[in-house]
Amino acid sequence: MTATGTAGHTGPARLAGLTGRRLPLVLRNRRFGAVWAAQVLTQAAGRMFQVGAVWWLVGYAAGPDRGLASGAFLAVSTLPAVALVPLVAAIVARCPHRTVLGTAAAVAGLAALATACWTYAATPPTALAYGAALLLAGCQAVFDPCLTTAVPDLVDDADLETATGFELATQSIAGLAGGLLGPLVVDAAGLPGVVAGCAGAYLLAAALIGATRFPAAPAADGGARAERRPLRRILADLPFVRRVLLCFTAANLFTTAVFVVMPLYTRGVLHSDGTTVAALEAALGLGTLAGSATGGRLPGAPTAIGAGCLGLMAAALALPGLAAGRATALAAMAVAGWCVGVIGVRFVALFQRTVPAEDRAGFFAVMQALLGAVLPVSSLLFGALGDHLSPRTLCLVQALGVLPVAAALWWTGHREPSADARPIADSGPIGGAA
Numbered sequence: 001m002t003a004t005g006t007a008g009h010t011g012p013a014r015l016a017g018l019t020g021r022r023l024p025l026v027l028r029n030r031r032f033g034a035v036w037a038a039q040v041l042t043q044a045a046g047r048m049f050q051v052g053a054v055w056w057l058v059g060y061a062a063g064p065d066r067g068l069a070s071g072a073f074l075a076v077s078t079l080p081a082v083a084l085v086p087l088v089a090a091i092v093a094r095c096p097h098r099t100v101l102g103t104a105a106a107v108a109g110l111a112a113l114a115t116a117c118w119t120y121a122a123t124p125p126t127a128l129a130y131g132a133a134l135l136l137a138g139c140q141a142v143f144d145p146c147l148t149t150a151v152p153d154l155v156d157d158a159d160l161e162t163a164t165g166f167e168l169a170t171q172s173i174a175g176l177a178g179g180l181l182g183p184l185v186v187d188a189a190g191l192p193g194v195v196a197g198c199a200g201a202y203l204l205a206a207a208l209i210g211a212t213r214f215p216a217a218p219a220a221d222g223g224a225r226a227e228r229r230p231l232r233r234i235l236a237d238l239p240f241v242r243r244v245l246l247c248f249t250a251a252n253l254f255t256t257a258v259f260v261v262m263p264l265y266t267r268g269v270l271h272s273d274g275t276t277v278a279a280l281e282a283a284l285g286l287g288t289l290a291g292s293a294t295g296g297r298l299p300g301a302p303t304a305i306g307a308g309c310l311g312l313m314a315a316a317l318a319l320p321g322l323a324a325g326r327a328t329a330l331a332a333m334a335v336a337g338w339c340v341g342v343i344g345v346r347f348v349a350l351f352q353r354t355v356p357a358e359d360r361a362g363f364f365a366v367m368q369a370l371l372g373a374v375l376p377v378s379s380l381l382f383g384a385l386g387d388h389l390s391p392r393t394l395c396l397v398q399a400l401g402v403l404p405v406a407a408a409l410w411w412t413g414h415r416e417p418s419a420d421a422r423p424i425a426d427s428g429p430i431g432g433a434a
Contacts, residue, residue, distance in 0.1 A: 071383015291341020303413025
């Protein structure tokens, strides 16, 4: 595979040589740039619909059962990424990447367009939002892992780390943009406006994929065999990694509940509108980006840094419960986001160094499913609690749940200090992994 064919350079060779090192990868590699833009569009659309629909339920549609309604909605939105792992793996392995990516984006766009037409024609039942969430999340569950698999086919080997950095950072960028726009659009144009915007973004992403020519990917039988290796066999030889994953799975049960608690807090404590929900989402997203940028520079072993960040996150989550106020909540979300960003940088880098190369593809695919498996449980649990406890109490419950996990993670590193004591390379490009 030649450099030109892989990287998609279209300008004269001399110009490419003069500018290639100065231009960002998404500009000098048009193939990757188009696919990356499609990823931004799909993830921002998905996040905008998710946050916007939650605010629509809490602020307008759900009535006294708003906690359970919003929690159930988030649970539905997270189920496909967990439940469809075997099917998605088979589809990505057997079908051309361009076909999978384009079809997933187009189906999501058409589903959102049909939903938008329904919502404009008549007042939508809440069941419609749940059905749309399931369809859009299912399409995203196919799109994201396929894109990750396709990246090595789109860029030169020398650009692989940079391309991975762009791909992972998209999660924070898209989450920030979608989370900011969702509640604002709901207040301005209702659920129909949100769904129509999502439809446009998905269809534009499908058009970008359709206009991009993908090179033929080489066979990788050995990689396929490594991906089929069961996770239990991979983790059996990595007890330290297994304990760390269990810690973060437990932490996710409490930390991810913030997406249920904050809309309830905005409505029940701050008595505010979608602009406050958008501001809280923006604070969380900006904090995550800051943590992603600075996490690789913090001294110390990953488990010590992770335990400290979980402790700080517990304090941040408790703050709105102890001292109610808009400024307090914004500061808490910014600090919690920073902790998430730091943890993502340090532990993705740690796993990259610790997990054998032949097991990494299977490990990271199933790791996402394992960590994501608690999201439906968290959403339903805190949603149901939100109908019986005050949002301030829920903030304290979150904090109290995170503290034992922080202690367990610190103990894990203390018990096996050699496992995470190796030097940390510059891990900035993978900051968006959290």
